[in-house]
Each structure stands twice: as structure tokens, then as C-alpha cells.
Amino acid sequence: MSRRNSIVVTALVLPLALAPTAAHAGGKTGDGASLGDAQGSRQGKNITVETKVRTTVNGGTAGSGRTGNLSSADSSWTPPACWYEPAFSPKEIEATVKAWRSINGLPFLGSIGDFVGDMLDQRYKEGKPYKDYNLDKQGEGMFWAAAVNPNRKDDPEAMACDKPPFWVDNGQTPAEPLAVSPQILAEYAYDELPVPDTEIAMAPAGATKVNLPTWIWLDKAKFKKISVTASLPGTGLSATTTAEPVSLHIDPGTGDAQTYPASGDCEINGDGSIGEPYAAGKADDTPPCGVTYLRASAADGAYPLQATVTWKISWTSTTGEGGNLPEGTFGATQDVTVQEIQSVNR
Structure with a gap:
């Protein structure tokens, strides 16, 4: 300059x-x-x-608790x-x-x-x-x-x-x-998407046991498609960016664990949910989404289990332009206490 x-x-x-x-x-x-x-x-x-530029949230997160903003899964791209x-x-x-x-x-x-x-x-x-x-x-x-x-x-x-x-x-x-431009508006809207906090449901809740499968799932009512429309008054320019959850990745927080599936990637179900809630009688079943810890956590500690949802991102505009943007991720960490199974010798 x-x-x-x-x-x-x-x-x-x-x-x-x-x-x-x-x-x-x-x-x-x-x-x-x-x-x-x-x-x-x-x-x-x-x-x-x-x-x-003004933004409007369409669909989704009202009443669903805390929200956050996506990070691009492509480290070379940002809004x-x-x-x-x-x-x-x-x-x-x-x-x-x-x-x-x-x-x-x-x-x-x-x-x-x-x-x-x-x-x-x-x-x-x-x-x-x-x-x-x-x-x-x-x-x-x-x-x-x-x-x-x-x-x-x-x-x-x-x-x-x-x-x-x-x-x-x-x-x-x-x-x-x-x-x-419409694409710049769409990319700005990406930054404004209020995705729900990734707080997973687990069974058993609280503490779990060594070698006991822990079932993990996400509520389909909470994790659903959401979009943001960004518009610039007086120009006729407007773009809508939509995020749709596609998978949940589980990182158990330790190498002494086995995830289900082995990749740790739980795909979204046909009804929009991820994983499956635990129910009585499934104690011997392998969870479709979950983890088994192979070693107890420290006596005064816990494993930091990280759950990250991947969102597919697309956009449309008033000019007819549109396409896909890099997938976004948003996650949270939950402490999991793992205890040894106690046995009594007679």
C-alpha cells in the first residue's frame, strides 16, 4: 500500500x-x-x-441448549x-x-x-x-x-x-x-452456524468398568440440519449456508481402549440419530457406536473422551450460484472414570 x-x-x-x-x-x-x-x-x-450483512438462523437449535461454531475440517481454508x-x-x-x-x-x-x-x-x-x-x-x-x-x-x-x-x-x-458476492456471503454464514454442543449420551453413565462396552449415542431431535441466511440489504444479494450432521468421531482419550466401529467414526442413521441407546438385555451385544476401556483410569483421574461431530456444508443463493464448502467439525470433551471390576474370592 x-x-x-x-x-x-x-x-x-x-x-x-x-x-x-x-x-x-x-x-x-x-x-x-x-x-x-x-x-x-x-x-x-x-x-x-x-x-x-445481516444473518438469520433457519431451523434448528432453539431450546437445544448450548451452541458453538464450526471449525473447518480443511486446515487450509477459513471463512x-x-x-x-x-x-x-x-x-x-x-x-x-x-x-x-x-x-x-x-x-x-x-x-x-x-x-x-x-x-x-x-x-x-x-x-x-x-x-x-x-x-x-x-x-x-x-x-x-x-x-x-x-x-x-x-x-x-x-x-x-x-x-x-x-x-x-x-x-x-x-x-x-x-x-x-454470494459466495462470500455463504462463507460468512458458515461462521454464523450455531451447531449444538456435542454432549453425548452414554451407558453406563458416570463411571464405567474395564472391559465393559460403553454405549454412545446422540439424540436425533437435537442433531439435525440447520442453516443460516446472510444478506446485504439494498443489493439483492443473499446466500443460505446449510449444515447437516453426517458422523460422530470418538476419541477415547487413551490408547488402552477399543472403539466401535474400530475407526471411531459412527455414521448417522436413517432416522437422523447417531449410535443406539442402551437397553436392557444388550449387555452382551457390541454397541454400534461406543468404546471399551482396557485399563482403569487413575484413582483420582479420568480419561478425556472427545466426541466430534462432522457436518456437511452446502450453500445456495439468490443468483442461482451454490455448491459445497469444506466440512465443519465441532466437538466437546467429557471425563470418563474407568474402574476395575471388583471380585470376591471365597
Whole structure:
């Protein structure tokens, strides 16, 4: 990023905190639009705005207890940390420059207002590259700015969107890979999927015995398909990302154990459940999903059994685009106490 662009971008940020007029946080421009959502990055090199993308949960987790967010099963892929979206009208850019010029004479600031105002005017007023803030195009487009995924604001990749606000006509798609799109919305919705906490049911519950099969299962009413729709108001762009549970992986927390199946991967049943609840008379049966511990846990300890559900992820959009995203996982750890079977010699 050039030093000149860095100054221009910082100049767009600072008046939101310093200027006493329309650019105050929460202030309004002449056309009633808010400038209060803009903020500077940690390095002060780019302008970011609070995203206007809105999400809606469809289906599933109401009343099901705690929820969490998925981790990508593909370690090389993560949802986007930032993107560009419509942010400022011409009048808002003009108001920002006026706000800067109004701070001249304030303590410790001197004539910095005119200096920064001149820098902004070079870009947005004097034809380099914009003329008169594009006021003649009011209503015909917007200046797009960087928006940071609120779930990933501490991700270094959030700094990848380092361009100062740029103009886009209504109905046009900017030649910018990180410009908001149905797929970016779908990937953002991935981060918003509230999957249920992976708390498995076990029998026997609490403590189990060495060489005694422990049955494990998940409630079909709790683990079911869920989706999130992400939309950007005023653009017609919308995408729905759907997560569907496909399997449960059991890691018993020790090498001295045997899982069922041997892989530890319990596939989902036709009715949507995973595994099978234990019932009387099945003591000698092999559980379809479970574990047998071969050694007792320490007297004052337990084995950390980890149960991880894998979710298949797909997406659709208002433009007809769609496809699959990397599978997601979400798990939890439960302590399992394993005791020796006591016997009495007569």
C-alpha cells in the first residue's frame, strides 16, 4: 500500500473520532446517513466499516441448549476475514472532508484539518481519480469500503482489504476478488452456524468398568440440519449456508481402549440419530457406536473422551450460484472414570 493511500485512508478514519460535526461517531450527514460505523484498523492503514450483512438462523437449535461454531475440517481454508461492500454515499465523503477542515485550531492539532482535507480532496474532489466527490452521481452508486468479519477481527488476514474507498455504479460488480458476492456471503454464514454442543449420551453413565462396552449415542431431535441466511440489504444479494450432521468421531482419550466401529467414526442413521441407546438385555451385544476401556483410569483421574461431530456444508443463493464448502467439525470433551471390576474370592 502506498504512503499516499495510507494517508488518504487514515484521513477518512480519523474525523470519525475527532471532528466535531457530521463525522462524529453516530453523527449524520446531510442526507441522514450515518458515518458512525467507520473505524480505523489497528495499524491505521485502512478504513473498515461495520458490515451491513445481516444473518438469520433457519431451523434448528432453539431450546437445544448450548451452541458453538464450526471449525473447518480443511486446515487450509477459513471463512473470509474481510471483504469490500457498499459503505459511503458521495455526500458522506463530502461531509468527512468538511468535518476535517472544521478541526483547525483545536489544541495540539494546529492546521492538520486543512492538510488532511487537501489530501482527501486530491482523491475525491479534484479528479484524482474522482471529481467533486461524485456528487453528480448521488443515488447512482456508492463508495465501497472494507468490512471485517466480526468473528475474525483478530485474524491477520483482516488486514488484506487495504484499499481506500472506491466507487462502484449501482448494479455493477467491481473487478475486485474480495468484493462482496454470494459466495462470500455463504462463507460468512458458515461462521454464523450455531451447531449444538456435542454432549453425548452414554451407558453406563458416570463411571464405567474395564472391559465393559460403553454405549454412545446422540439424540436425533437435537442433531439435525440447520442453516443460516446472510444478506446485504439494498443489493439483492443473499446466500443460505446449510449444515447437516453426517458422523460422530470418538476419541477415547487413551490408547488402552477399543472403539466401535474400530475407526471411531459412527455414521448417522436413517432416522437422523447417531449410535443406539442402551437397553436392557444388550449387555452382551457390541454397541454400534461406543468404546471399551482396557485399563482403569487413575484413582483420582479420568480419561478425556472427545466426541466430534462432522457436518456437511452446502450453500445456495439468490443468483442461482451454490455448491459445497469444506466440512465443519465441532466437538466437546467429557471425563470418563474407568474402574476395575471388583471380585470376591471365597
